[in-house]
Amino acid sequence: MSRLKGVAERDPRAGFRAERRDCGASVPQGLLKAARKSGQLNLSGRNLSEVPQCVWRINVDIPEEAKNLSFSTTERWWEQTDLTKLIISNNKLQSLTDDLRLLPALTVLDIHDNQLTSLPSAIRELENLQKLNVSHNKLKILPEEITNLRNLKGLYLQHNELTCIPEGFQQLFNLEDLDISNNCLTTVPASFSSLSSLVRLNLSSNQLKNLPAEISGMKRLKHLDCNSNMLETIPPELAGMESLELLYLRRNKLRFLPEFPSCKLLKELHLGENQIEMLGAEHLKHLNSILVLDLRDNKLKSVPDEITLLQSLERLDLSNNDISSLPYSLGKLQLKFLALEGNPMRTIRREIMNKGTQEILKYLRSKIKDDGPSQSDSAIETAMTLPSESRVNVHAIITLKILDYSDKQTTLIPDEVFDAVKSNIITSINFSKNQLCEIPKRIVELKEMVSDANLSFNKLSFISLELCMLQKLTFLDLRNNFLNSLPEEVESLIRLQTINLSFNRFKILPEVLYRIPTLETILMSNNQVGSVDPEKLRTMENLVTLDLQNNDLLQIPPELGNCVNLRTLLLDGNPFRVPRAAILMKGTAAILEYLRDRIPT
Template sequence: MEKHSKVKSRRKFINPIFHVQTKDEDDNHITKDIIKSVRKTGQLNLSCRHLSSVPEKMFTMYELTDENAVNIDFSRTSKEDDEVWWNIKPLTHLDLSSNVLTNIPVQIGMFQDLTILSLQDNNLTSLPPELGNLTKLTKLFINRNKINNLPKEFFKLTELKNFSISNNCLECVSKSIADLVMLEKLDMSNNLIPKLPSGIGFLVRLTEINVSNNKLTELPPDIVNLRSLLKLDISHNSIRHLPDMGELRKLQLLYAQHNDIEEIPGFQGCEQVEEVYFGNNFIKEIPLEFCENMVHLKILELRDNQIETVPNEITNLAHLTKLDLSNNNITELPYAMGLMPHLQSFKIEGNKLKQIRPDIIQTGTNRILRHLREKISEEDMQTINMISLEVSYDNKIFPDRYQMRNGNILNLALKNLTHVPEECFSEAKEAKVTVVDLCKNRFIEVPSGLIIIADYLTELNLSVNQLKELPEFIKDLTKLKFCDFSKNLLMSLPESFASMVSLRELILSNNKQDKNNPIVPFFLFILCLELKGNPFRQPRYAILDQGTESVLSYLRDKIPL
């Protein structure tokens, strides 16, 4: 079964309804003003001129004839605006991109001072051997053409630092590529390459390689010798096995999605990796070693694989901000994942999870993580050996400022707290925090500092504390949409709750309420209401057990006419 889609290279064809320029018309683009500019700057830009051939005048620009040159004063008394022979600059930058060129003349070899040559977006099928004369070239762009091989003379360009031949018809890569020892960036994506030569490991200055969308089935073993490599893109191939990446100590980005990879390779020693993409493969597990070694990992994409379990050790990826495990075979998640401090995007849809309801998954990352945190027991806490993140100094508590700024979340869950200083809420206001999680602490009253962020606060979690009552100021948190006061000691709600018409989800389960408050109409705004675990006389437990709709129906019937 083919796992990945084939991406076709973008090709440019001459539309027959348009006029194809003659050689004379092509030559007319080399005007005297352009010649003067070239002589002054050493740069010639002929991109997007509809050229069907390289203008012949381009090769005579530096000849001193009446036809193609401006008047040049050989004395040193020329006017300021006139050219003087000692100031003429050789051609160093040539841009022939985005035309309809089918070949490059052999005369190109005369411009031996060229350092940058752009030939992309044409209809070239080959390159002249004379290209090898341009030994000062540092940048060469021939992407989006129809080239199927490179002349052997090309590998004389030993000063080349940036080479792009993407979106062509290249079918093989010569071992001579090892001669391009100055290469720093190499883009051979969207070709027909079945194999990379082993000599690629000699290109020790390479920082970026892109060989995506080819026909690769493996990587050469010496690719791990590229000690300067920062970015490796091997996506959209047919690779089944990857060598251990441990020697790529500077690697930061790995794109390996849409292959046939069956297991995650070793990364021991790759402490700089920040982003890894393994989506659309055949990976069955997340190795423990991977979780232990990737200490700086921020993005991990494992969607559309065959993963069945997620190890508890995934919480070692403390800097993870995005995690995609969607469309796998996962049935359970470690509850400790709810404690991952920087996780802002967590995708888990398309699995067969037993412990999280689909409606919670659809609500998004914050709700999923909150649900996992709420399930953590004392035994779980001992198992994961969670160290309290509370830091005290002059009676101040310092939350995770990164999370506040980037996720708009104030997370002080599981800190054994009895109070939160107002300075903490002042910082939360500056970060425009919308979510506050204070669950599983020892609060006996709601922190008054919440008023400071009333203009932003939409979600509040104070579950698993020791609250006996809610303050009247709760009504001033007018933008609250979600409140969780479950597993406290609440016996009633303040009447001011009736003014909180923005509230849509209220969890009051497992408290000490034995009767409903005289604010029944308030509950009519609620979309989710959980009251189970309270010693109500009315409504009966059978009604509570049927959920929100059943409870609201009962309450509506109690509204006096």
């Protein structure tokens, strides 16, 4: 029993007294017995107002089962394992005693969601600790002894009442994940720059007016969250953080967009709800890897032509600004999501904006002046005057690669529509706003070309196998139909990234969707979905947007909080009671954190 040696030096009676019977019903003996074997003890949600002595002394006192002389070889109590993981979250603890030192082997200590106002100085003796979660308590200060935890990799202090960080904090040089969000910090110590192993830093929802220039010393930092502070400027040194991938600066007081010449890996930049007035080429030219740019709720008046420099951009949010027109060149980007609501837009008709991202981009592309037409004018004239094709937009086929036969209120697509394609390359089809009860069989003729299919606002009650043969499909819009299931063959759409199934009759999230690893966006609002499988969703590593608004979800499984890749999770309009509306309003990150904190261990 070598693990008792260090503890026995502090307590000479250790190992010679029988286990105390002071645990009561709150900690069953069977649970303690299992913990001695596994090294893990979970006392979450047991209404504890203090930690029973038998927990602190679990590896010190002789266990109850030692009194049983008839124990089998499988119950050799002297071969017990040191406690390495202790979870006492979701209780009513107001303090911890110095008996904490009796568990020197702990690597994980989770005491979130209690009523702690302080931590004992004995915490310094948990030198093996790698993860400490003290979030959702009432801490006003951290003990300096916490800086002695040199092996700490994850420290979670969110939702407390901290006003400052103790001196010597930089000694936690192995720290990789630090969350101090939702506290009362007014400054970040310059010494933070010494946290050279830090990968994720969350400073959101504090009272920070500036960031220290030294923050650029965090050479491995990938994720920096400064949402909901009082920042008026960003230090230029932040632009030198070469590892930075995600930067959140929403809900601050920024008036100028920072430049990022060294942030070559930056994938997401969130600047919504600030006071930014101008977007220029100098702000965009270095964002070579940017996938998400959020500029909603600012004071922008225009978007520069140089927006086309952002060749990787997938999501652009410009809603609630003062933008009256967009550069036509924006149509050249391969955006999956473009938000323009709340702008005094004069150059794009409302009916086009209501049709969504792809229609807006197509409209902008159609306005680009063609310097060198790929087809001769005479060829276009001839095609346009053929009587059999008089209702087909051949110009769109040739110049925009779109087969458009939308808003005709027809029950089937005429053969002349498909005949008009001829030898032209088609990348998009739009058969929306018709009366189609089935997908036209000739759609299969386009299987080697089409990446974007819009069949919304029809009367489809099933999906035919012809559609499942369009293996180059990346975007599929089936909203506003009569669908209640998808065929297994949809799994063959191996490049599908976005599927819109809103306003249909689904009662569950179709199983086949879980098996499409390329999916990034699933839109399922306004159905009758009553359940989702969080474990299967977690395997969808590319899924970033899940819209389940206005469905029949009676409960949200806490395990959904493990889907950490989700950037947008929409749950409004469901009959569940928790999470409460106040949590939903805080956004996706807050929802996921809330759910994670309630996962039974």
